[in-house]
Amino acid sequence: MIRDITIGQYYPADSILHRLDPRVKLLGTFLFIISLFLFKSFFGYIVVFIFFASAIGLSKVPLRFILRGMKAVLVLFIFTVFFNLFFLPGEEIFRWGIIRITDNGLYKALFMGIRLSFLILGSSLMTFTTTPNQLTDGLEKALKPLNYIKVPVHEIAMMMSIALRFIPILMEETDKIMKAQMARGADFETGGLLKRAKSLIPLLVPLFVSAFRRANDLAMAMEARCYRGGTGRTKMKPLCYKGRDYAAYTIIAIYLGLIIGTKLLERAGLLFYL
Amino acid sequence: MQIIFDKVNYIYGKGTAFERHALKDISFCINKGEFIGLIGHTGSGKSTLIQHMNGLIKASSGSIYFNGEDIYAQGYNMKQLRSKVGLVFQYPEHQLFETTVFKDVVFGPLNLGLDKLEAELRAYEALRMVGISDDLLDASPFELSGGQKRRVAIAGVLAMKPEVLILDEPTAGLDPRGRDDILDQVTKLHEEAGMTIILVTHSMEDVACYCDRLFVMNNGELVFQNPTKEVFAHYKELEEMHLAAPQVTYVMNMLKEKGWNVSCDATTVEEARDEIIRALGSMH
Numbered sequence: 101m102i103r104d105i106t107i108g109q110y111y112p113a114d115s116i117l118h119r120l121d122p123r124v125k126l127l128g129t130f131l132f133i134i135s136l137f138l139f140k141s142f143f144g145y146i147v148v149f150i151f152f153a154s155a156i157g158l159s160k161v162p163l164r165f166i167l168r169g170m171k172a173v174l175v176l177f178i179f180t181v182f183f184n185l186f187f188l189p190g191e192e193i194f195r196w197g198i199i200r201i202t203d204n205g206l207y208k209a210l211f212m213g214i215r216l217s218f219l220i221l222g223s224s225l226m227t228f229t230t231t232p233n234q235l236t237d238g239l240e241k242a243l244k245p246l247n248y249i250k251v252p253v254h255e256i257a258m259m260m261s262i263a264l265r266f267i268p269i270l271m272e273e274t275d276k277i278m279k280a281q282m283a284r285g286a287d288f289e290t291g292g293l294l295k296r297a298k299s300l301i302p303l304l305v306p307l308f309v310s311a312f313r314r315a316n317d318l319a320m321a322m323e324a325r326c327y328r329g330g331t332g333r334t335k336m337k338p339l340c341y342k343g344r345d346y347a348a349y350t351i352i353a354i355y356l357g358l359i360i361g362t363k364l365l366e367r368a369g370l371l372f373y374l
Numbered sequence: 375m376q377i378i379f380d381k382v383n384y385i386y387g388k389g390t391a392f393e394r395h396a397l398k399d400i401s402f403c404i405n406k407g408e409f410i411g412l413i414g415h416t417g418s419g420k421s422t423l424i425q426h427m428n429g430l431i432k433a434s435s436g437s438i439y440f441n442g443e444d445i446y447a448q449g450y451n452m453k454q455l456r457s458k459v460g461l462v463f464q465y466p467e468h469q470l471f472e473t474t475v476f477k478d479v480v481f482g483p484l485n486l487g488l489d490k491l492e493a494e495l496r497a498y499e500a501l502r503m504v505g506i507s508d509d510l511l512d513a514s515p516f517e518l519s520g521g522q523k524r525r526v527a528i529a530g531v532l533a534m535k536p537e538v539l540i541l542d543e544p545t546a547g548l549d550p551r552g553r554d555d556i557l558d559q560v561t562k563l564h565e566e567a568g569m570t571i572i573l574v575t576h577s578m579e580d581v582a583c584y585c586d587r588l589f590v591m592n593n594g595e596l597v598f599q600n601p602t603k604e605v606f607a608h609y610k611e612l613e614e615m616h617l618a619a620p621q622v623t624y625v626m627n628m629l630k631e632k633g634w635n636v637s638c639d640a641t642t643v644e645e646a647r648d649e650i651i652r653a654l655g656s657m658h
Contacts (some may be wrong), residue, residue, distance in 0.1 A: 276463065276468075277468070277469055279425065279430045279463070280463045280466065280468075280469040281469060282430060282456065283428060283430065283456055283460070283461040283463070283531065284456075284469075284481060284482040284485060284530055284531060284534065285453055285456055285457060285482055285485030285486050285534065286481075286485055287453070287485070301471065302469075302471045302481065305471035306468055306469050306470065306471050309468075309471075309516070310468055
């Protein structure tokens with residue numbers, strides 16, 4: 101079941117998107133997400149869709165794999181669409197018993213649905229094509245200026261990469277302990293809420309013990325390698341922009357231009373009927 | 375025949391980029407009271423194989439029978455199976471969670487639905503079997519030494535009174551003394567209680583010493599399932615799978631190359647000693 105959650109996972113492939121500098125992808129994703137919330141008409145989303153579809157095409161991540169990421173947020177998605185669809189006031193266009201759909205509701209539900217799915221798919225495309233290490237490297241470098249106002253950027257980035265690194269380890273550990281307790285007849289699936297909560301104790305206690313043990317070992321190993329924070333620290337693979345990164349920035353800039361242009365047209369009321 | 379595997383396949387992460395064929399057409403029988411050694415290099419599928427035996431992993435295809443019953447049949451009692459086929463994972467001490475040693479061992483039998491008295495009796499018996507003395511019963515399991523913790527964890531499985539005991543590298547990370555203690559206790563369970571034992575290990579010496587039959591895994595395939603001595607005669611093939619024969623086997627083969635009149639199927643030091651003495655006697 102845990103394997104079904106693809107959000108935040110890395111998908112190993114060799115594509116131009118995988119090779120891009122993480123800072124480019126961070127900025128691109130950031131702008132993409134902002135652009136989702138600009139429009140009130142469908143026309144804007146055509147631009148968004150074209151941009152996103154070509155990004156998926158370039159990423160070489162199978163579409164099936166990307167769409168599977170939606171499964172984890174399906175409940176939230178249905179919830180949003182449901183409430184917008186049935187509970188917004190407006191002009192009635194459909195009625196059956198107590199169920200009624202208004203034009204405003206339908207409109208909003210569609211919008212929210214589109215926005216939410218682009219939001220999730222867009223951010224998961226970034227994590228599919230960027231390893232957690234690259235991601236924190238990119239963040240660290242992009243946020244470096246904050247050092248001047250005494251924000252410990254390196255330490256935060258280090259904490260983030262350790263946390264990300266430990267997710268698969270702890271998942272594996274959970275799986276192992278769960279199986280070990282099941283081999284002793286433990287039952288995690290049946291019973292009422294209280295019984296189920298109680299049945300988690302044999303899982304959680306060893307999990308915490310092992311997390312602390314690992315944290316302790318890691319701290320020791322870092323000290324043994326004379327780790328002392330970010331000052332004066334150099335990178336084995338320093339990030340530096342290449343030709344393709346500048347090309348990507350250009351594309352993002354063009355996208356931004358298109359978005360702003362579309363927005364202005366929408367403002368002027370030219371696209372009102374689309 | 376107690377355990378039968380019939381063309382069992384297992385594929386990890388089907389349909390993703392991480393897909394891996396972990397078990398390929400595995401078929402074998404294990405008889406009651408056998409002592410089986412399971413060897414194979416890291417990632418060869420040993421752990422996956424043993425987790426099939428008590429139903430923790432469901433095979434992608436193929437069937438498994440325990441005591442003549444298909445464990446994938448509808449309505450088959452998995453909990454019952456897990457109590458009959460006791461599985462001790464690698465580093466089992468990492469699964470301890472209770473406040474006292476005794477409570478931790480009682481966990482298994484209580485899960486089987488036994489009444490409290492019976493469960494406690496079994497726990498006590500199991501702790502005696504693995505040689506944990508009475509003054510440790512109320513200690514916290516986290517205060518014990520590594521070897522003691524491991525024995526408590528094994529007792530946690532033994533308290534369910536399994537017919538088959540599977541141990542995944544029970545001696546990893548223990549000192550020589552702790553190692554011998556655990557292996558001696560396992561032998562005792564085999565000889566006195568007639569338990570079927572499946573021992574996963576990297577030590578060829580242990581395998582040579584204790585096991586009747588040897589299963590060798592390589593890249594998800596079961597390459598050998600023969601009596602121990604027969605398998606070690608193929609030591610050159612074992613080396614290709616990043617395994618080896620016991621050192622004694624190498625010594626005997628070298629002696630033979632030097633022209634000694636010895637047979638090469640000795641796998642323990644005692645057998646080798648007798649064989650060399652015999653050869654020396656016949657030379658003079």
